[in-house]
Amino acid sequence: MSQPLIPPHGRHVDLREYDPAFTGHVSKEQARERLPALRARLNELQDTLYADRRFAVLVVLQGIDTAGKDGTIKSVFQDVGPLGCSVANFGVPTDVELAHDFLWRYHRDTPEKGKFVVFNRSHYEAVLVERVKGLVPETTWRARYDQINAFERFLAGENVVIMKFFLHISRDEQRERLQERVDNPKKHWKFRHGDLEERRNWDQYQLAFADMLSHCNPAHAPWHVVPADHKWYRDAVIAQALVDRLEALGLRYPGPFEHLAGIRVE
Amino acid sequence: MSQPLIPPHGRHVDLREYDPAFTGHVSKEQARERLPALRARLNELQDTLYADRRFAVLVVLQGIDTAGKDGTIKSVFQDVGPLGCSVANFGVPTDVELAHDFLWRYHRDTPEKGKFVVFNRSHYEAVLVERVKGLVPETTWRARYDQINAFERFLAGENVVIMKFFLHISRDEQRERLQERVDNPKKHWKFRHGDLEERRNWDQYQLAFADMLSHCNPAHAPWHVVPADHKWYRDAVIAQALVDRLEALGLRYPGPFEHLAGIRVE
Numbered sequence: 001m002s003q004p005l006i007p008p009h010g011r012h013v014d015l016r017e018y019d020p021a022f023t024g025h026v027s028k029e030q031a032r033e034r035l036p037a038l039r040a041r042l043n044e045l046q047d048t049l050y051a052d053r054r055f056a057v058l059v060v061l062q063g064i065d066t067a068g069k070d071g072t073i074k075s076v077f078q079d080v081g082p083l084g085c086s087v088a089n090f091g092v093p094t095d096v097e098l099a100h101d102f103l104w105r106y107h108r109d110t111p112e113k114g115k116f117v118v119f120n121r122s123h124y125e126a127v128l129v130e131r132v133k134g135l136v137p138e139t140t141w142r143a144r145y146d147q148i149n150a151f152e153r154f155l156a157g158e159n160v161v162i163m164k165f166f167l168h169i170s171r172d173e174q175r176e177r178l179q180e181r182v183d184n185p186k187k188h189w190k191f192r193h194g195d196l197e198e199r200r201n202w203d204q205y206q207l208a209f210a211d212m213l214s215h216c217n218p219a220h221a222p223w224h225v226v227p228a229d230h231k232w233y234r235d236a237v238i239a240q241a242l243v244d245r246l247e248a249l250g251l252r253y254p255g256p257f258e259h260l261a262g263i264r265v266e
Numbered sequence: 267m268s269q270p271l272i273p274p275h276g277r278h279v280d281l282r283e284y285d286p287a288f289t290g291h292v293s294k295e296q297a298r299e300r301l302p303a304l305r306a307r308l309n310e311l312q313d314t315l316y317a318d319r320r321f322a323v324l325v326v327l328q329g330i331d332t333a334g335k336d337g338t339i340k341s342v343f344q345d346v347g348p349l350g351c352s353v354a355n356f357g358v359p360t361d362v363e364l365a366h367d368f369l370w371r372y373h374r375d376t377p378e379k380g381k382f383v384v385f386n387r388s389h390y391e392a393v394l395v396e397r398v399k400g401l402v403p404e405t406t407w408r409a410r411y412d413q414i415n416a417f418e419r420f421l422a423g424e425n426v427v428i429m430k431f432f433l434h435i436s437r438d439e440q441r442e443r444l445q446e447r448v449d450n451p452k453k454h455w456k457f458r459h460g461d462l463e464e465r466r467n468w469d470q471y472q473l474a475f476a477d478m479l480s481h482c483n484p485a486h487a488p489w490h491v492v493p494a495d496h497k498w499y500r501d502a503v504i505a506q507a508l509v510d511r512l513e514a515l516g517l518r519y520p521g522p523f524e525h526l527a528g529i530r531v532e
Binding site: 051070073074077078079080081082083085086087118120175178179182185186188189190191193196199253254255259260263264265266 | 317336339340343344345346347348349351352353384386441444445448451452454455456457459462465519520521525526529530531532
């Protein structure tokens, strides 16, 4: 059995064809063994990206509640660390943010050259929660796919490397993770009654995710459908995808300045 | 031999009394062995800080060029990671920043409750580079010690935990680190001819550092004079100081909500 990590570009995605518990031919032990080397390589690549200063990297994480966005950041970017990577969290928009177009606050937080930024939730909220909760009419959210595609095309043209990861978990897995928040005193603070309400919208969210994956998946800003029921597989897959993409950029340390030769620091 | 990590509050600091190569009674092996546990503990404390949501943590790093600010961040905050910690770098002020008071851009980047922010250079630049390069008259930078103290007193009163670390290196150590940038092709991009010019101002910087340490060292926002010639000692000392301070805060996971009892997630 196999399933693509990146859905075929420009084709409709049916999420029922993607198994959230998929682990390819990789065992847990293999994935756990490989992860430290991938983290270290990602860190080296970020160092080079910073010195090179031609590209910026934007990592987009989306997924339903408990899909593991925070855990992914903790694990994959451990070696990169806060010096080379910052995280932009997007919650309920403020009044000032609502007074602007929907892309405004996201554009503001895009990475500068040499840096990684992780969007922990992203501009895709505008076609997810806003659609499911009916915050905007259908004509509005439908128009946003094109607006988002144009925005990402612009960024990509400006040397922003865009990597999007949809963390795909099963309904059962979410139940277990929510129940854990109820049962584990250390996680009580994470639990909101609203989470149960959102869970009732499960099917609508799956539809909204599928449409997002179908309409906004160009080669320059691909969606990865990451099987995320198994955290060890999720982390290894994402780290590997980032390493592969960055290695293909041909990053390099800027060459020696001619006038450096023979300098002795006194 | 011993030397205080935190200079006595309200007393004049003479940096010649602080050995940049000091390592206490700790061997390199001991420090290296202890660091992973300190990093992990710092990460746990950050998790609790986030759940607790009463305090924010502001870490201030200052030091002359090559003192090791970046290296410190990479090492000490490796386990905390980008999710719990962000880094604010302050370069040459922009026009917009210059059109505001000197504390404006620093205030903007202070941490929210539950988060760590590291100031990689900080508001102290206003009494360091601006003094040494004569960018503002003496009456201006002298007045800033009180302004900075008032600013930090205000933040501390708002539950911002302020920890300031001065990375103290020797003139010889700086020479070696600058020379390394000349000699190592991977570091050429870091070298600026301006660095050599700044090195000529060594003594004036030491004076400016000493005055900063003397005038702005209250118990609620202490300066730590970190012997930083040895990176392994520097990292262990800073990690330990942060762990000690955070453990003293009595951080806790918010208690269970009464109405959580018995919930079964369907």
